[in-house]
Every structure is written in structure tokens, then in C-alpha cells.
Amino acid sequence: MKKIVIFFRGEVAMHFKYLDNFVRVIKDLKYSLHVMFHSGSTPPKSMLNKLMAYEFIDLSSVPDVRARVAEICSKEAIERIFVFHDEDVYTACLCREDNNIVGLRPAAGIHFRDKNVMQQRAKELGLKTPHCCVPHTRATLDEFAGQHGYPIIIKPYDGYGCGNTFKVETPEQLEEIWKKIRNERHDYRVEAYIxxxxxxxxxxxxxxxxxxxxxxxxxxxxxxxxxxxxxxxxxxxxxxxxxxxxxxxxxxxxxxxxxxxxxxxxxxxxxxxxxxxxxxxxxxxxxxxxxxxxxxxxxxxxxxxxxxxxxxxxxxxxxxxxxxTSFGAEYLSTLVTGSITQISDSDAIRALPSVLEAEVWAQKGDVLKEAEHCYEVLGYYICHGDDFAGVAQKFRNIREAFQIQVGN
Missing domain, CATH: 3.30.470.20 (ATP-grasp fold, B domain)
Structure with a gap:
């Protein structure tokens, strides 16, 4: 039976929902599957019971992943490598090239991971891109802000999900951000805010x-x-x-x-x-x-x-x-922090008019902290409307119905 490998990082219930669907598709197409979970992932036991082959490995350790894939390929042919997460895209490209597996290779894959390469190639193709620079020195940042004005964006060249991404609006903020990034400055890029x-x-x-x-x-x-x-x-x-x-x-x-x-x-x-x-x-x-x-x-x-x-x-x-017709999805989120004392559950949101799908992951007793990534939310829902404005109005109605209270 032909084999598929997938690199998988699972952090929330939605991730495992999509993996479960992937597993079903691979089985229906009569391929065998080997799942390489990122260390620290916590897949449900019910999912692990469906898998014939899986392991846990530090997917961030590229040499270890390349060596492990090479070991698997030495024993049986691998048809494809699939990934769901940004951090694994380029690693998969390297593994495909190492083992002559069909799919995205490093020469093309780098356009989708390295934002310096990505933006330069897009510019060569005639697309408009934000003005940018590499923060070589503090003076470089001051000069860039002086030329293009605040706000400016400072973000990892290979980041995802707004992690370690800063919108800087004043010289004072720039001084604070510079203290955070100066020792890893070449891991970052700077862009004019659009x-x-x-x-x-x-x-x-x-x-x-x-x-x-x-x-x-x-x-x-x-x-x-x-x-x-x-x-x-x-x-x-x-x-x-x-x-x-x-x-x-x-x-x-x-x-x-x-x-x-x-x-x-x-x-x-x-x-x-x-x-x-x-x-x-x-x-x-x-x-x-x-x-x-x-x-x-x-x-x-x-x-x-x-x-x-x-x-x-x-x-x-x-x-x-x-x-x-138009469809919309909105995260259920809050800027407040503290221990949840009351929250609407999934069934309450699903019962609302026009809601097609909803999940509330947060529960009473959970402690809410300030989010570091844009995907750190309480849940989500999907609804439909006649047009963009109609969906936007449904968002407002559903949002008003969602209840959450926190204590100290």
C-alpha cells in the first residue's frame, strides 16, 4: 500500500478536527498514513486509535526531521508529504528534495516562508509591496520611520499568526521594541503600515x-x-x-x-x-x-x-x-483577562438564527491571559447572509448573544 507522511502540529480542537478529516480522506483513497506529531501535541486518544503509524518528534528540529524521514524512506516508498502549518512548509520541501518525493521543493517553497524572499519576488513580478528594510541598527529603524512615517510593522521574516509582530506607532514604542529584538535583529524585517x-x-x-x-x-x-x-x-x-x-x-x-x-x-x-x-x-x-x-x-x-x-x-x-450567497466566520474572543465565571456554550450559539456551525472551547474556570497569537481565541461560529452587509449584521447579533464574565 502506498504511504503518505504528514507533519502535524495540533494546539486546539479545530486542528484535530481537520486532521481527522485528512485521515478519513487518505483511508478512502486507500493509502497508508504515517503521522509525525510535533512534540507536545495532545491528539485525542480516539484519533490515535485510528492511526496505524504515528510518532512524536520535535518538528522544529529540522536535522532530526530530515534524518527521520530519510530513515522511513529507506524502508518503504513515500508518495507525498503533507503539512498544515507554516513552520513545517520548508522542512517538508527539504525532505522531498532529500528523498526525491513529488511536491513543493526548496527553490519554490522558500517563496512561501521567507518573507524577505517572498516580498522581493512579488516585486519582481510587478506587484506592489510595502516599503521595507532589515533592522540592521537602531539608526536604520529611525531612518525608515522618518521616511515612511508611523506606524511601522516589525515582524519575524519567517513568522506566522502575528506572533512576535509589533505595530509601532511612536518613537517611544520603537525604543521599547528595539530592546526586545536587538539581539535577534536579523530574524526580523520592517514594513511600512498599509x-x-x-x-x-x-x-x-x-x-x-x-x-x-x-x-x-x-x-x-x-x-x-x-x-x-x-x-x-x-x-x-x-x-x-x-x-x-x-x-x-x-x-x-x-x-x-x-x-x-x-x-x-x-x-x-x-x-x-x-x-x-x-x-x-x-x-x-x-x-x-x-x-x-x-x-x-x-x-x-x-x-x-x-x-x-x-x-x-x-x-x-x-x-x-x-x-x-455570503458566508462568514468570526472568532469568539475577549480582551478581558481573569478566571471565567460564566460563558455561553456551543449549543447556545448553534441555536441562534443563521448559525451553521459553532464551537466554544473555553469553559467556566479557565483562566484567560493576554493573547500572543491571533488564533488564541475562545471559539468560533459560521453563519450566512444575503450579502456582505447581511453577514456583518448577523455577526453583531450573534456577538451580542454571546455572554462571558470573568473574575479575579
């Missing part, structure tokens, strides 16, 4: 051509998730509702083709300013995070993970671009 609406595209690519894509709009700017108190929501737009949105989709297709993705899945972000200028944000060679997989499933009636796997394995896929 004032505009943030969009993302979820794409499936086969033989270098985009065979499915969907445009969605964030109802907030991701970088502001901690400071602004904005609720973290996304709403689907299908193939776009105006020329600028359709141009974003066209730029994304051009980008993925020239980034070297032959077959796979991608999640790509753009900004649209009030002046109508389109800026490329970043692109990842993975499925969209959070509830985005479920959102696509509801909006289009097919399973994104299953069709990605089918395309990658050259199996018959069942993809449609039919899009009739």
Missing part, C-alpha cells in the same frame, strides 16, 4: 494553474487584533464584487504561478487602500487557518482538504466555483 482593507484568497492549484479560488475580506486588520478590540471575522466574496477585488484575484493567480507552486493549496493576503492601490501582503503554502476550511466547505459545498489531497495525489477531484 492603511486599507485586508483580503485573503484561498486557492487550489494543479499543474501550475489555479483551479479554484475564493476571495474573502477580513472585518478587521489582523495586526490590530490585540490593540483595537476589533472582532476577528471574515466574510466570503466569491469571485469579487468590483474591479479591484477581481484584480486581487488575478494578481494572486499570477503570483502563485510564478512562485513555482505546481500543485497544492495556498492562502494569500492582499490590501486595498482607499486610493484603490493593491498591495501584496504574504502567501502561505497551506490551508487557511482557523475556521476558514469549514467556511469554504459551507460556501461551496465541497471539502477543501479532501480536494487538495485529491489534486495532489492525481485523483479525481470534485471542485466547483458555484457561489450563491
Amino acid at each position: 492603511h486599507g482593507v485586508q483580503y485573503f484568497i484561498d486557492s487550489l492549484v494543479q499543474n501550475g494553474e489555479t483551479v479554484f479560488d475564493n476571495l474573502s475580506q477580513y472585518t478587521y486588520n489582523i495586526i490590530d487584533y490585540k490593540e483595537s478590540g476589533q472582532h476577528q471575522g471574515v466574510i466570503t466574496l466569491g469571485q469579487g464584487e468590483n474591479i479591484e477585488q477581481r484584480d486581487i484575484l488575478a494578481q494572486c493567480r499570477h503570483l502563485l504561478n510564478h512562485f513555482g507552486m505546481h500543485t497544492g493549496v495556498a492562502h494569500t493576503e492582499f490590501y486595498l487602500t482607499d486610493d484603490g492601490e493593491i498591495y501584496f501582503g504574504e502567501s502561505a503554502a497551506r490551508c487557511g487557518g482557523g475556521p476558514i476550511i469549514s467556511l469554504i466547505n459551507h460556501a461551496y459545498g465541497f471539502d477543501l482538504v479532501e480536494q487538495w489531497v485529491r489534486l495532489d495525489l492525481n485523483e479525481e477531484a470534485h471542485i466547483t466555483q458555484d457561489y450563491t
